[in-house]
Amino acid sequence: KAGVTQTPRYLIKTRGQQVTLSCSPISGHRSVSWYQQTPGQGLQFLFEYFSETQRNKGNFPGRFSGRQFSNSRSEMNVSTLELGDSALYLCASSYSDVAIQYFGAGTRLSVL
Amino acid sequence: KNEVEQSPQNLTAQEGEFITINCSYSVGISALHWLQQHPGGGIVSLFMLSSGKKKHGRLIATINIQEKHSSLHITASHPRDSAVYICAVERGAQKLVFGQGTRLTINP
Numbered sequence: 001k002a003g004v005t006q007t008p009r010y011l012i013k014t015r016g017q018q019v020t021l022s023c024s025p026i027s028g029h030r031s032v033s034w035y036q037q038t039p040g041q042g043l044q045f046l047f048e049y050f051s052e053t054q055r056n057k058g059n060f061p062g063r064f065s066g067r068q069f070s071n072s073r074s075e076m077n078v079s080t081l082e083l084g085d086s087a088l089y090l091c092a093s094s095y096s097d098v099a100i101q102y103f104g105a106g107t108r109l110s111v112l
Numbered sequence: 113k114n115e116v117e118q119s120p121q122n123l124t125a126q127e128g129e130f131i132t133i134n135c136s137y138s139v140g141i142s143a144l145h146w147l148q149q150h151p152g153g154g155i156v157s158l159f160m161l162s163s164g165k166k167k168h169g170r171l172i173a174t175i176n177i178q179e180k181h182s183s184l185h186i187t188a189s190h191p192r193d194s195a196v197y198i199c200a201v202e203r204g205a206q207k208l209v210f211g212q213g214t215r216l217t218i219n220p
Contacts (some may be wrong), residue, residue: 042212090155101165102144102157105152
């Protein structure tokens with residue numbers, strides 16, 4: 001069974017641009033969660049999607065958004081990029097609530 | 113004060129030593145996760161537990177719900193165990209709330 005796939009692995013953008021990150025969960029997993037990891041703040045929860053519906057959202061500004069498609073693939077979008085958005089963005093999928101989460105390798109975003 | 117506190121933040125030990133990493137949390141949870149992150153960023157889920165004790169190979173995780181405390185133990189540690197170990201609690205709307213991580217280095 002293929003693991004969680006995130007694309008792209010690395011991304012360089014400039015301030016003010018927008019970016020879209022993609023996550024393909026493990027087959028059969030309907031929950032996809034997104035996390036941001038920075039040296040200063042550590043790992044923080046962004047949002048969670050289940051069956052195309054956003055169920056939970058972390059404390060991030062509205063510039064961070066996401067969606068989930070009918071095949072459970074998920075995308076995350078960040079608009080009007082700021083320098084502080086430079087981070088490792090991780091996606092994780094799970095079969096159901098309160099279950100082991102399987103993480104992708106992450107997308108490392110650098111904002112210049 | 114963070115909702116999830118880990119100790120120690122850094123730990124260096126010799127190969128073969130018994131390792132203990134602690135995690136304390138201050139809120140009600142539905143489950144607690146132990147994660148391992150290697151250089152390069154990849155995260156692997158080691159355990160998810162809501163009570164008692166779980167064992168997988170040389171790794172053992174315990175949780176005491178009343179005391180809001182969990183420990184991760186590594187027996188017969190090996191240099192390949194060198195990584196950052198992260199405790200995370202699952203609660204409500206914040207899918208996972210993470211500790212700051214414990215950087216473990218095992219010297220041969």
